[in-house]
Amino acid sequence: MITPGTRRRAAAGAAALIAGGVLLVGCQNDQPNPGPSPSLGTSGPATTAAASPSAPASPTSTGSGATKGPAPEPTTTNTLPPPKAPTAPAKKTSGKLTSKDLPVPAGWKPVARAGGADDGYLGNGTWTHARDPRYAAQAVITIGCGSITRDDYTDPIHVLEGTYGRKGAEDSQPGVGDVLQFRTAADAELFYQKYLQQVRDCSDPGGEVYAKIISTEPGLIDQRVYDGSTDWTEVAELDGDRVTLIILTDPGHKITESASRRLLAKIGK
Incomplete structure (x- = not known):
């Protein structure tokens, strides 16, 4: 999964995101909004012109199916404050x-993006940038079809987009990519x-976010x-100890399953 500004933005459109999305993605700051928005978070399918990866996520939520609108916000006190605006270039x-x-x-x-306040990071002249693990994880996992809170998973310790x-x-x-x-x-x-459960929950073709799962073994391939x-x-x-998500703009879903499998084969190599 999924967008470089926020994975949710990433999944929503290149204009809104010329920046990050993986991985790449409901309805929180770092994700591609349903509608022009992988990665894969505070900056961030999949994410910045990247696709948050949608959207720029897998919750305890095991909803039986997708909903037609954003999933109701679960009740929890384990929340994050609004992200601070970036003041210096992100680390490479x-x-x-x-x-x-x-x-x-x-x-x-690879394409270096300028980033900005809306993306959650300032560019550093390269195509990669570090992200706050807390916001990145939330952006990635909150796709928008199933309920999920920060109580349902442990934050990563490092995230690179x-x-x-x-x-x-x-x-x-x-x-x-995230x-x-x-x-x-x-x-x-x-x-x-x-x-994976979050992706499965987006099974309603009429929903704001729809994900068609192509494969889950050895890795996930889905069309958003x-x-x-x-x-x-x-x-x-x-x-x-790593989860990698890459989400790409794909009008008409022309990226083949074999091409996706070749990309999966590169992860961790």
Whole structure:
């Protein structure tokens, strides 16, 4: 999954997001809004012109199906304050995560984005930027069809986001990737399973967010539609203590399953 400004924005459209989305994505600051919006968070399918990855997520919510509007906000006191506006360029790495941990899809290339307050980060001249793990995780996992709160998962300790552009059409076809590193493999698996459930909950073609699952083994491949008009394709995979999500603008869903599988094969390599 999913967008570089917020995965939700990423999944909503290139204009609103010339920035981050993975991974790539309900209705919170860091995600692609249903409707022009992977990654994969405070900046962030999938996310910044990346796609938050939708949207720029897997909740305890195991809703039986998707709803036609944003999922009702669950009750919890475990919330985050509004993110602070960025005042300095984001770091190019996060912990041990570097650009080598984000594969570049065939037909796409790394694209440095300027970022901004709406994206949650300021560009650093490269195509990768560190993100606040708390906001990034929330942006990724809150797709909008099932209920989920921060009580349902453990925050990652490091998150790195990368922004892509379709070769020859960087401005009109953004993509975003997010790699989330957790303290333990168990924390990563919990988050990933919750995310899969969030995607499964978006099963209503008439909903604001619709996800058609192509495969869940060995990793997730799904086709997203936001507000019935914006198409994205997302891949996501669990690899030890890491969860990687990449969401790409895909009008008409022309990215093939074989191409998605080749991208999945690059994760963690």
